[in-house]
Amino acid sequence: MNADRFTLTVDEYLAEKNVLFYMEDAVNQLLEHKEEYTQFGIARYFAEYFSSVRNGNHILFREFAYIRATSHNRASFIRIFWRCFRQIGKNGDLLAMMDYSSLLQLLCPDFPAEMVQKTARIVLMDDAMDCPMSFADFLYAFQIQFFYEEFLESVAMIYQGLLSGKSPNTVIVPTSTSVEQLSQLAADETAAQEGVDSSLFSDCIEALCERYKDDHPSRFAFKEILKQTQRMTFYGFLMALTKHEGISQDIGALPNKADLLIDPVMDQELEKLIAQVSISPASNSSSCAPGQKEPVRKASPRKSLHHRKRIELESDGSTEETDSSEN
């Protein structure tokens, strides 16, 4: 929102950031937890509620319907998911779909497995669905899938339409003969090569954006993606969206890939914890002389994890490259 907020009507201004939605939710929450939330006064309660919305931790442990209700909530959830579990990425563990589903359900008890499944389809290009995935791959795909869920749904329909030969966008295909030709063409080519014609696909998505107002990736981004190839498969397109840095920046929930796993504060805390854990069984009493500390530290499990991670991350990155380059 910028200076033109002064020209909006009151309703438009309030709708822009879903002010009334949050107010309503605040009141509903208040009613659900009457005694607990009124003990410090209701002004304090509302202050806490809105500052948590501002900080983005309001979605913690809330129901799925709430989490996906606004784009701010979605972005906040993606961010929280990243911040809570980035140590997994650091350790370089590859997790299966079910594991990610469990992680998400730790933050949101009724988080549907379907969403995780759709995300996994993007990462694995709809193939070998039981393959484990790296945290970074999953996270960026999850971001696109969760943030633009409805938009992707429509894109899938368009894609199916294009594949089966009928364009869902009647404006683009002027006559019935060309539809037939197109379907003929599409049928021929699906046999020969995968995907649909990029420029046609691009036009259809462009028309779709009209309907979605602001809830779609920037036109510039997907045009850029579709310009690069003649033909595009659905999952190839989605994969390209997840890798597009501009889109990630627009959502604003995650840093770019290079900074994704950097978390010095948490590292320090962990080092401290691990040092404590590994020292206490080593020495019988609570005495921890500085001389003792050193050798124990070197053997700490953390270091070996670090080491393992680096190897796995590198190898993981390279397979991923080959995956996407196939399209």
Add this chain to the structure above:
Amino acid sequence: MAKVELPKCIQLSTASLVHKYESLPLLTKTAMAEKRRSGVAAILSDSKPAKPDTDEEFLSQLGVGVLLRGALLKLVEARSEDPIGFLADHFSNLASESENGAAGCGDGEKDKATQEQRLARALWHLKLAHHSQRSAFNNNVRIAYELLMQGGPRRGGGGGVRGRIYTETLRSLCREGEVSESTAAPLMRRIQCHDHEAVPFELFRQGVLTCAVFSDYVRTSRSLYTAVRPSPEALAQRALCQAVLGALRDALDTSQCADSARYLEASAKIAPCRLAKAMASAYRPRGGLGGSVMDPKEFEGAAAALFIARVRVLS
């Protein structure tokens, strides 16, 4: 409470809000923590003689509707860029107001802390609307004034904001308006009050307005300097700066006629073409050596002096 141009609805809502709070036995946060259980019991038993049957009764007994309506009115008036953050600040202000009200008579140290909080809240109100939105700005000045009055000595209604608090408010306003201490100092010397003086509302309003306009003015003068300097790293030529400052002085020196005519006259005098002319006549291409430059600090000080010279002290 509000006596000036507050819209009726806000007046009503705040009035009944205050009333609601007075009826609640409010405790400070620490006191709350100590006797959480009994505190809850007290609220429940005191504010709700009969346990509310429906959600609606519950909400209306707490005054939620009034509270939210008041917040929305404030939000729509200010049209903050970040409405959620605005509401968070707004409610936390209200909460600390009522918590302080309940804290009541504390010892000296506590008093000082609440005074600082009060000042912070007053500043927050003052920043809500730009001074060009004059009626909203005046409302906020009034609210800030009332807030700061509470800190003063309890002399049955009379007096006003204490001079020390008034001066502190103005200083903070300038600081938050990105005006450095040294630039603001001459203005402060001109408009500050003695610590023991009581500042009436009108003087307070004028002082606050002066500082708000002054901050804007200093920021604009900074961009003027940026326009004059040859490149972001280099300093501007002294002659050019003096030409620009001269044009600025002329613009501020308007004849004594109606306000609107003076605005026109001033803007004509400071128009780009006039400025360009003044600069062209002062520009010496082969200059720029030795002491013929002026640093931004000096320029800012000189521009500020032009403004301050035109501040009339009310007596």
